[in-house]
Amino acid sequence: MALASLVNGRSSDEISLHDRGLQYGDGVFETIALENARLLCWDEHIARLRAACNQLHIPMPDEAVLVDEVSRLTQITKQGIIKIIITRGLGGRGYALPDTVAATRIISLYALGDCPHENATTGINARVCAYRYTQNQALAGIKHLNRLEQILARSEWDDDAIAEGIVLDRDDMVIEGTMSNIFYMAQEILYTPDLSACGINGIIRQKIIELAVDLNIEVCIRMTPLALLMTADEVFICNSIIGLWPIKMIDAQSFPVGDKTHKIRQTLQKRHIIPTPC
Amino acid sequence: MALASLVNGRSSDEISLHDRGLQYGDGVFETIALENARLLCWDEHIARLRAACNQLHIPMPDEAVLVDEVSRLTQITKQGIIKIIITRGLGGRGYALPDTVAATRIISLYALGDCPHENATTGINARVCAYRYTQNQALAGIKHLNRLEQILARSEWDDDAIAEGIVLDRDDMVIEGTMSNIFYMAQEILYTPDLSACGINGIIRQKIIELAVDLNIEVCIRMTPLALLMTADEVFICNSIIGLWPIKMIDAQSFPVGDKTHKIRQTLQKRHIIPTPC
Numbered sequence: 001m002a003l004a005s006l007v008n009g010r011s012s013d014e015i016s017l018h019d020r021g022l023q024y025g026d027g028v029f030e031t032i033a034l035e036n037a038r039l040l041c042w043d044e045h046i047a048r049l050r051a052a053c054n055q056l057h058i059p060m061p062d063e064a065v066l067v068d069e070v071s072r073l074t075q076i077t078k079q080g081i082i083k084i085i086i087t088r089g090l091g092g093r094g095y096a097l098p099d100t101v102a103a104t105r106i107i108s109l110y111a112l113g114d115c116p117h118e119n120a121t122t123g124i125n126a127r128v129c130a131y132r133y134t135q136n137q138a139l140a141g142i143k144h145l146n147r148l149e150q151i152l153a154r155s156e157w158d159d160d161a162i163a164e165g166i167v168l169d170r171d172d173m174v175i176e177g178t179m180s181n182i183f184y185m186a187q188e189i190l191y192t193p194d195l196s197a198c199g200i201n202g203i204i205r206q207k208i209i210e211l212a213v214d215l216n217i218e219v220c221i222r223m224t225p226l227a228l229l230m231t232a233d234e235v236f237i238c239n240s241i242i243g244l245w246p247i248k249m250i251d252a253q254s255f256p257v258g259d260k261t262h263k264i265r266q267t268l269q270k271r272h273i274i275p276t277p278c
Numbered sequence: 279m280a281l282a283s284l285v286n287g288r289s290s291d292e293i294s295l296h297d298r299g300l301q302y303g304d305g306v307f308e309t310i311a312l313e314n315a316r317l318l319c320w321d322e323h324i325a326r327l328r329a330a331c332n333q334l335h336i337p338m339p340d341e342a343v344l345v346d347e348v349s350r351l352t353q354i355t356k357q358g359i360i361k362i363i364i365t366r367g368l369g370g371r372g373y374a375l376p377d378t379v380a381a382t383r384i385i386s387l388y389a390l391g392d393c394p395h396e397n398a399t400t401g402i403n404a405r406v407c408a409y410r411y412t413q414n415q416a417l418a419g420i421k422h423l424n425r426l427e428q429i430l431a432r433s434e435w436d437d438d439a440i441a442e443g444i445v446l447d448r449d450d451m452v453i454e455g456t457m458s459n460i461f462y463m464a465q466e467i468l469y470t471p472d473l474s475a476c477g478i479n480g481i482i483r484q485k486i487i488e489l490a491v492d493l494n495i496e497v498c499i500r501m502t503p504l505a506l507l508m509t510a511d512e513v514f515i516c517n518s519i520i521g522l523w524p525i526k527m528i529d530a531q532s533f534p535v536g537d538k539t540h541k542i543r544q545t546l547q548k549r550h551i552i553p554t555p556c
Contacts, residue, residue: 001370005295014292015300017283017384022293022363024425025303031371056426057433081371085300092279093309093359093388095425095432095456106295110371134412135448138430146424147302147373148334152416154373155335170413178373 002083002108004076006069009105019104021087024095025145027104028052029085033240034109035275037078039070041240044203049084052142058088059103066105073109081110081241085145115163115242120265120277123248123257124163126237128226129153129178132170135197143200154178164237166229166250169198174224180239181205182247184232185260190219191232204238207273208264215263234258236265243274280361280386282354284347287383297382299365302373303423305382306330307363311518312387313553315356317348319518322481327362330420336366337381344383351387359388359519363423393441393520398543398555401526401535402441404515406504407431407456410448413475421478432456442515444507444528447476452502458517459483460525462510463538468497469510482516485551486542493541512536514543521552 005013020026030049033040046063053060070082085106091098131153139146153167164177174193176182181202183192190212195201212219229235235247235255244265246257268274283291298304308327311318324341331338348360363384369376409431417424431445442455452471454460459480461470468490473479490497507513513525513533522543524535546552 001296001368007295013295015295017285017291017293017386018279019300022297022300023423024429025423026426026429056430083371090279093361093391095428096436097429097433108295113371131416134414136412136427138409139426144426145301145303146426148304148417148422148424149414150373151302151304151334151375155375158374 002110003080004073005106005108006073007104007106009065009069015104015106016090018090018092019087020089020091021085021104021145023091025147027085027087027145028056028058029083029143029145031240032082032084033275034074034078034080034082035272037074038272039074039082040272040275041203041207044206045240048143048203049086052144053086053103055142056088056144057097058086059101061086061103061105066107069105069107073107076109077111079112081112083108083110087145117277119163119245120243123246125161125249126164126166126177126247127157127162127251129156129165129167131156131167133167133175133198135169137197140198141195141201150178163245164247168226172226174226174229175199177237180237180242182235182237183208184229185234185258186232188218190217190260191222191224192219193224194221202238203240204244204268204274207268208238211264211267215267217260234261236261238274240274243277244268280388281358282351283384283386284351285382285384287343287347293382293384294368296368296370297365298367298369299363299382299423301369303425305363305365305423306334306336307361307421307423309518310360310362311553312352312356312358312360313550315352316550317352317360318550318553319481319485322484323518326421326481327364330422331364331381333420334366334422335375336364337379339364339381339383344385347383347385351385354387355389357390359390361386361388365423395555397441397523398521401524403439403527404442404444404455404525405435405440405529407434407443407445409434409445411445411453411476413447415475418476419473419479428456441523442525446504450504452504452507453477455515458515458520460513460515461486462507463512463536464506464510466496468495468538469500469502470497471502472499480516481518482522482546482552485546486516489542489545493545495538512539514539516552518552521555522546
């Protein structure tokens with residue numbers, strides 16, 4: 001549960017039943033790391049939130065309002081997670097867009113979860129999910145509130161030794177993890193799957209693609225059959241909260257935690273793009 | 279807005295921010311017509327709700343509890359709409375299913391909307407949506423709270439003269455309306471699209487398929503290219519609230535409102551499967 005939440009600027013743990021966020025999952029969200037009182041990649045999260053709102057024709061709140069509300073919460077603690085949800089607000093029955101929309105702003109502060117420090121250093125175990133993501137270009141890339149696909153994929157295991165599931169699309173192409181993007185090194189090139197038909201183009205994914213240039217690593221976005229991933233030299237996942245976790249095992253296939261992976265992680269940390277593992 | 283709502287049996291218009299129904303659209307729903315104090319097709323709605331809960335591993339509340347709570351609301355009025363939402367309840371951050379789930383029950387009573395009586399008699403105008411539904415066999419048929427696809431389709435028009443949009447899948451096969459199932463007559467056979475990969479298998483759709491046998495109408499579920507629908511002799515849509523509406527026009531193509539359509543509608547009304555148009 002959250003340490004504190006604001007709904008439209010008012011301290012609250014509840015929203016209206018008639019909010020379209022609940023009725024239809026009609027909204028978008030961002031999850032942002034708070035480290036030493038600094039909100040990592042704030043500008044990028046706000047830009048993506050704005051793009052998602054625009055794509056779904058939800059009015060984007062003023063950034064100044066969001067900054068003010070988030071800063072009220074970040075006075076509570078210097079380390080944690082901020083989640084911002086913007087919904088299409090109140091509505092009656094029916095899918096038609098209301099004539100006038102007053103978006104609902106929900107901002108919550110969470111404590112950091114208790115993930116082992118070793119996840120970031122010696123790596124994690126992952127599995128390949130049986131569930132396949134659907135391809136939907138109209139919704140691809142948007143962090144929206146319709147997350148049953150991720151829930152179905154994540155529900156396939158409850159073994160704490162497995163930290164992430166890798167999800168393919170129905171053409172058996174690797175897309176991403178249930179909560180993360182995926183990268184892999186092969187023949188000195190850094191690859192990440194193409195997300196034009198499904199998946200979320202994560203902020204950290206974008207940052208790693210930019211960073212690779214600085215680190216003199218060639219980077220390439222490509223359609224990735226599972227078999228290709230399984231022959232990679234190094235594999236890692238990333239998101240705004242976990243930062244970067246090397247994968248040491250996918251099902252029965254092991255991978256070394258390589259120099260490039262460490263180098264990318266350390267550079268992301270040094271530049272305050274991802275939090276330092278706790 | 280609802281006339282009244284109960285959340286887990288308590289009169290309320292709010293739910294927790296931390297309900298997975300809001301956070302992820304992690305829940306299912308049913309919408310039931312209330313006519314002359316009678317809940318139409320109650321058993322069928324409860325059976326589908328149970329099936330949906332089972333499919334998503336959400337604990338189904340006892341039917342006796344639902345009956346009790348619904349009957350508290352139906353004392354307020356004899357005509358209206360009951361909407362039941364069951365979510366996976368409270369959860370922390372992350373897609374993983376909580377170790378123990380206490381489902382949230384949300385039951386709301388709505389007044390009837392103000393749709394013209396002629397919709398049921400002389401028919402409606404419809405359009406073909408540009409948006410294409412994704413095919414997802416794991417979620418097909420479930421009335422879940424992830425409804426952005428319907429919202430995207432419904433957002434394509436705001437002309438009150440158009441009462442429904444017809445949505446195809448990405449193989450250009452007709453699936454259903456944004457809020458209804460679709461049927462059509464051709465060469466004395468009643469057809470409805472195959473929904474095994476997407477769409478909602480509506481209660482009224484199922485009832486019409488059963489009813490056709492009684493009425494000596496041959497009925498067939500088939501893949502339906504749009505061009506085939508456009509050559510139909512009669513076309514109609516149905517759901518639990520609107521009942522049955524003939525379609526008199528799809529884009530520029532007109533259709534007669536035929537005898538079979540009237541016969542099916544009248545029989546559904548007589549048997550208290552659909553409400554009588556107000």
